[in-house]
Amino acid sequence: MNKALSGGGSSAGHFRWKRPPFIANPVLRYGLLAAFVVYFAYVFNTLEVNPARIARGIPRAMQIFSSAIPPDFSARGKLIFTGFVESIQITFLATFAGVLLSIPFAFAAARNIAILPIYGLGRGIIIVARSLHPVVLGVLFVKAVGFGAFAGVLTLIIYTLGFVGKLLAEAIEEIKHGQIEAIRSTGAGYFSVLVYAVLPQIMPRLIGLTMYQLDINLRASAVIGLVGAGGIGNTLNSAFGRYDYGTASAILLIMIVIILFAESVSSRLRRFTK
């Protein structure tokens, strides 16, 4: 056998190979593993994960499901209808107001067109808006302006600002610089450069994000209703409160249909923009 090919550590002439571990330091490796096991056991005990409780819960869940079938569309039909109408209104208003608001923040948060202090401010506001989940925002706005649709609109505007603002800022950072140079060299002012060289380049993304956000906000509007911010979520919450599972399942079914519909419309519209 060729010496070079048979080379390797062992005296028997075998090359011993083992996959290198992900964490090279054995102390760290086994230490982390031990810490994970200990913490897992601790949490399992403190949270009283109890098979008996699961067993007792199953028939109760079955009972809820059986009283939810068949779904009852008629008893509270009018409430369901007004709830959905309100959710759609909240979604519509919040999405368009939120997108309009997020445009200036996105411009501010794009490093290639904003000066450093403005960039910091824009990024900061978008990060804060993103860091709060819509349910948390909903609780805050319900406390601030009271129960109802207005709190829902404010919640979703902030939610939209965080999401669209961030993605739009990234789109701005990816635009072609040559077009900016061309408009700048005509002697156009800063804002004319933004409108002519930047806006057209991000327009497809802006339209696509708006469509996507409509869809996202429709879902979120149902969730934030659960904390009192208006719309169908409110109706759903009170149906649960009354143990009216027939109405609740009717609401859930309609919600699924509407969201599937909104999703297919929004993805179809997004395909049109290029």
Added chain:
Amino acid sequence: MLEIKDLVKSYGASEPVLKGLNFSTQDKHLTAIIGSSGAGKSTMLRCINRLVTADSGQILFDGVDLLTLKGKALQRARRKIGMIFQAYNLIDRLTVMENVLSGRLGYIPFLRGAFRKFPQEDIDHAYALLKRVGLAQYVNKRCDELSGGERQRVGAARALMQNPSILLADEPTASLDPKTSERIMELIAQLTEELHLPVLINLHNVAQAKQYAARIVGLRGGVIVFDGKPEELSDEHLEKIYADKKELDEQLHPHPEQSR
């Protein structure tokens, strides 16, 4: 008209691209700037309309030092300097007309531009220019639907829309096939004559420079090593301009399909 004095420009900490460049022109004709990649041709043009900021020196344009200008004054100077780019740099998603009219953005208030409320005489002028470059039938076509040659015609119309007193062209034909490249050079040369404009044009192609320019400037390593009439440009001069042997060979013995 235009006078560049001791222009120095370096990018970052590296060796300067322009090392004390001196150049001036009074004449309303076409000046070709040749030199290998990295010689500083682009940087020289881009320093003039301040797309890059020179480190030191002076660029006197109608008696004003462009390097000292800021804000509104800089915009006002820029609108008298038209520029044609190698990659056209049109706004792809806007129409041909919007792209040409964008050459007026330095002259009109922001909101008029934003809402496309251009003065009627600008629209007339834009239409006349589009007719001149042969694109009147494409007024409302989006620029991303045009071919390379058509795009560069729009680019030229946009630059002329500024009513410039000087035109800069940075390798305007380098992205085009040889035939189209020739057409665009003809167009630029004709426009130079018709509009009585001084034109500074960066060219890769020495044959084209000799054919169309009234004056040729050879740049190497950030300084001018040749400045004269096309017929004065000898092979020795070319050797001095193009340090790289391979590139020199290409310029002295061009492939037949490139030199049509």
